[in-house]
Amino acid sequence: MSTSNETKSTVRNRQRDPRRRGLGSFSSETQPGSSKPVPVVSSRPIQVGISTCLLGEKVRWDGGHKHSHYITDILGRYFSFTPVCPELEVGMGIPREPVHLEGEITAPRMITKKSGGDWTERMNRYSAKRVRELAQLDLCGYILKKGSPSCGMERVPVRNEKGMPMKNGRGLFAMHLLNELPLLPVEEEGRLHDARLRENFIVRVFAYHRLQELFRGRFSRGAVVAFHSREKLLLMAHSPKHYKEMGQLVAAVKQYKTGEFKTRYTSLCMEALGVKTTVKKNINVLQHMLGYLKDHLASAEKQDILQVMEDYRNELVPLIVPLTLLKHYLKIHGIDYLNDQIYLHPHPKELMLRNHV
Numbered sequence: 001m002s003t004s005n006e007t008k009s010t011v012r013n014r015q016r017d018p019r020r021r022g023l024g025s026f027s028s029e030t031q032p033g034s035s036k037p038v039p040v041v042s043s044r045p046i047q048v049g050i051s052t053c054l055l056g057e058k059v060r061w062d063g064g065h066k067h068s069h070y071i072t073d074i075l076g077r078y079f080s081f082t083p084v085c086p087e088l089e090v091g092m093g094i095p096r097e098p099v100h101l102e103g104e105i106t107a108p109r110m111i112t113k114k115s116g117g118d119w120t121e122r123m124n125r126y127s128a129k130r131v132r133e134l135a136q137l138d139l140c141g142y143i144l145k146k147g148s149p150s151c152g153m154e155r156v157p158v159r160n161e162k163g164m165p166m167k168n169g170r171g172l173f174a175m176h177l178l179n180e181l182p183l184l185p186v187e188e189e190g191r192l193h194d195a196r197l198r199e200n201f202i203v204r205v206f207a208y209h210r211l212q213e214l215f216r217g218r219f220s221r222g223a224v225v226a227f228h229s230r231e232k233l234l235l236m237a238h239s240p241k242h243y244k245e246m247g248q249l250v251a252a253v254k255q256y257k258t259g260e261f262k263t264r265y266t267s268l269c270m271e272a273l274g275v276k277t278t279v280k281k282n283i284n285v286l287q288h289m290l291g292y293l294k295d296h297l298a299s300a301e302k303q304d305i306l307q308v309m310e311d312y313r314n315e316l317v318p319l320i321v322p323l324t325l326l327k328h329y330l331k332i333h334g335i336d337y338l339n340d341q342i343y344l345h346p347h348p349k350e351l352m353l354r355n356h357v
């Protein structure tokens with residue numbers, strides 16, 4: 001899906017470059033004793049909205065861009081991007097006089113820096129309409145450009161009446177996006193440099209996509225139960241409290257109208273995954289997994305796993321190390337219930353997200 005102002009070169013590049021095609025599925029894991037891939041996501045592309053300048057398009061006020069190679073070259077292998085440049089689409093042109101925000105933090109005005117032109121109403125009107133359009137697109141996430149008076153998600157400077165910048169504002173377009181689509185995983189490109197924030201964002205994008213796939217088409221209680229079962233350990237690693245609440249909701253599914261159930265389940269799931277995972281919570285999940293292996297392992301093997309878990313607890317090794325070891329034994333001993341857990345493969349291993357958390 002492209003925007004009305006998307007340049008021809010963007011479309012051409014995306015068609016030429018397989019990394020920009022948004023290959024929605026990944027299946028680097030297989031069931032033990034089977035070549036059947038674990039059904040993580042469908043082959044539908046994972047649509048992610050993005051500030052256009054991050055794709056390398058020259059849409060900034062000075063005719064420049066803010067190309068993020070991590071986004072286009074790495075994430076672009078799995079996501080199909082929907083670019084939006086609010087300032088270009090609202091009609092400011094390129095090049096243009098830069099704008100800043102001033103006034104109330106929660107309802108700032110967008111003013112051109114030199115001539116004092118006021119874009120507030122036009123930008124708010126445009127943003128409300130554009131976000132309504134985006135809501136129809138099955139987006140699974142959104143990456144915003146940090147610091148922008150239009151796209152910035154947090155710490156955007158807003159000048160007070162004395163002309164002093166207060167750094168706790170939000171861009172006008174970002175404000176509409178976050179208010180209207182509160183469950184959508186949204187992150188700023190700058191924060192993707194932080195390994196934990198990056199991993200959490202990608203986990204949420206893939207989870208949102210799985211939820212969309214689950215609720216697409218005819219509603220099936222059996223499919224919901226199976227989904228909830230596969231997500232168990234991932235949810236436990238983020239928020240055992242939410243997992244419990246979601247379990248109660250699933251158990252009472254017949255009491256809800258389908259639409260109401262979908263909304264409540266999706267909302268709880270995204271809320272849960274928004275809770276940061278910790279070493280302690282991951283250790284609990286790893287111990288739970290180890291419990292399934294206790295009758296299959298020799299004492300020395302078990303000691304090896306416990307030692308690696310201890311190293312992870314002491315932050316000597318990243319999460320990928322105890323997980324890889326456990327996965328190895330789960331596969332050998334054919335513990336199908338755990339091999340199906342999304343926790344073992346919440347995103348493509350090629351992204352190496354668990355090598356740094």
Ligand code: SF4
Nearest residue numbers: 052053085145148151
């Ligand atoms: S930050 Fe947003 S408004 Fe500014 S150039 Fe990038 S996409 Fe356009």
